[in-house]
Structure formats: C-alpha cells, structure tokens
Amino acid sequence: DARVTQTPRHKVTEMGQEVTMRCQPILGHNTVFWYRQTMMQGLELLAYFRNRAPLDDSGMPKDRFSAEMPDATLATLKIQPSEPRDSAVYFCASGLEGGLSYFGAGTRLSVL
Amino acid sequence: AQSVTQPDIHITVSEGASLELRCNYSYGATPYLFWYVQSPGQGLQLLLKYFSGDTLVQGIKGFEAEFKRSQSSFNLRKPSVHWSDAAEYFCAVYREGGKLIFGQGTELSVKP
Numbered sequence: 001d002a003r004v005t006q007t008p009r010h011k012v013t014e015m016g017q018e019v020t021m022r023c024q025p026i027l028g029h030n031t032v033f034w035y036r037q038t039m040m041q042g043l044e045l046l047a048y049f050r051n052r053a054p055l056d057d058s059g060m061p062k063d064r065f066s067a068e069m070p071d072a073t074l075a076t077l078k079i080q081p082s083e084p085r086d087s088a089v090y091f092c093a094s095g096l097e098g099g100l101s102y103f104g105a106g107t108r109l110s111v112l
Numbered sequence: 113a114q115s116v117t118q119p120d121i122h123i124t125v126s127e128g129a130s131l132e133l134r135c136n137y138s139y140g141a142t143p144y145l146f147w148y149v150q151s152p153g154q155g156l157q158l159l160l161k162y163f164s165g166d167t168l169v170q171g172i173k174g175f176e177a178e179f180k181r182s183q184s185s186f187n188l189r190k191p192s193v194h195w196s197d198a199a200e201y202f203c204a205v206y207r208e209g210g211k212l213i214f215g216q217g218t219e220l221s222v223k224p
Contacts, residue, residue, distance in 0.1 A: 004155075031210050033210070033211065033212075042214060042215075042216045042217060043202065043212075043214040043217075045211055045212070045213075048210070048211060056211070091155060091156065093156075095210055097210060099210070100146075100158060100161065101210060101212060102158075103148075103155040103156040103157075104155050105154060105155040106154075106155050108153075
C-alpha cells in the first residue's frame with residue numbers, strides 16, 4: 001500500500017533550535033508539496049518541487065525556512081532558527097503532474 | 113485569484129441524518145475540485161474529485177458532491193451520517209502545477 005511517509009510525527013523543540021522534517025514521497029511520483037496547517041491560517045502551501053527542482057517556494061519565509069530534495073525518495077523542510085510561531089502541523093504530499101495529491105500523516109511541531 | 117470558501121466552520125448533525133457541507137470557489141476557468149477529510153491527528157484523505165463530465169460525483173464512504181457552475185459551488189453530501197464521519201472536511205481547488213488551494217475547513221460533529 002503506497003503512502004507518503006513523514007518523520008518525525010511529533011517534534012518538540014526550543015526556540016532557536018534547528019528543525020528538520022523529512023518526507024518520503026510515493027515511489028514514481030514526480031511532484032512533492034509542503035503544506036503548513038495552523039488554526040489561524042488553515043492549510044497553506046509552502047513550497048513544491050517537480051522532478052526534484054523547486055518550482056515555487058513563495059509561501060515560505062525565506063530567512064529561516066529551506067526545502068530541498070536531495071534525491072527522488074527524500075524531501076526535507078528545515079527551519080533554522082525555529083520560533084514559537086512556527087508551531088503547526090507540516091504536511092508533505094506527492095503526486096504526478098496534473099494528477100492527485102496524496103498526503104502524509106504530518107509532522108506536528110511545537111516550538112517552546 | 114483563485115479561492116475557496118467554506119461558509120460553515122462547524123456543523124453538528126445527528127447520527128443517521130443527512131449532511132450537506134458547502135463549498136464555493138472562485139476560479140476563472142473550469143475548476144478541478146476536491147473534497148478531503150481529516151480525522152484528528154491524521155493527514156488528509158481524498159474523498160472525491162471533479163475534473164469534468166458528470167457534475168454529480170461519487171466518492172468513498174458514501175459521500176457525493178455536485179458541481180454547479182452557475183452557483184460556483186461544489187457541495188458535499190451524505191444521505192445518512194455515521195458517528196465515524198466526525199472529522200474536519202476541506203474543499204480544495206486545483207491550480208496549475210498540482211497545487212491545491214484549500215478552504216478553511218468545516219468541522220463535523222455527530223450526535224448520537
């Protein structure tokens with residue numbers, strides 16, 4: 001049963017620390033998305049990749065967030081330094097161009 | 113700009129009663145529309161999608177949705193709600209590249 005895998009599922013850290021979230025997209029999918037979910041803003045697109053190349057990261061605060069795809073089986077979202085306002089659930093989704101997006105279970109981040 | 117509006121933040125229905133969750137979209141061309149469901153602590157699961165063709169689409173778990181261009185709506189329905197349907201429901205419109213624009217979500221509570 002193919003699925004998007006995100007690690008860790010939960011992360012509690014202190015303000016100023018670096019946070020790295022990982023996503024393993026479904027094998028064969030060429031598009032990967034990072035979304036953030038908060039009570040206030042709902043679901044927001046942070047960045048997305050096609051064929052490992054970043055296509056749009058306009059939703060992402062550039063000074064502290066970075067997203068990469070070191071290879072086709074791994075996408076990472078990094079926050080450095082983290083701040084309390086970054087507390088949210090971060091979802092990764094993968095799909096094929098023009099097709100459906102399949103979501104991971106999310107990483108729940110709490111920055112104290 | 114494309115947008116999705118879910119007018120109802122929270123809805124409560126009795127088990128066995130019918131359900132309709134509202135979704136309105138703003139999009140210049142023919143939209144691709146989706147409904148996702150999110151159970152507490154879980155990721156988003158696709159319920160159904162509309163790309164073209166028949167305006168009444170059937171999804172999983174007994175859900176259906178009807179696309180009405182004249183009303184810019186894509187409302188989700190279920191004839192008889194089960195307690196396990198309690199969750200948050202998101203309507204989304206597809207943008208180029210596979211990005212999804214989400215509504216703010218409707219939380220469904222089910223009374224016994």
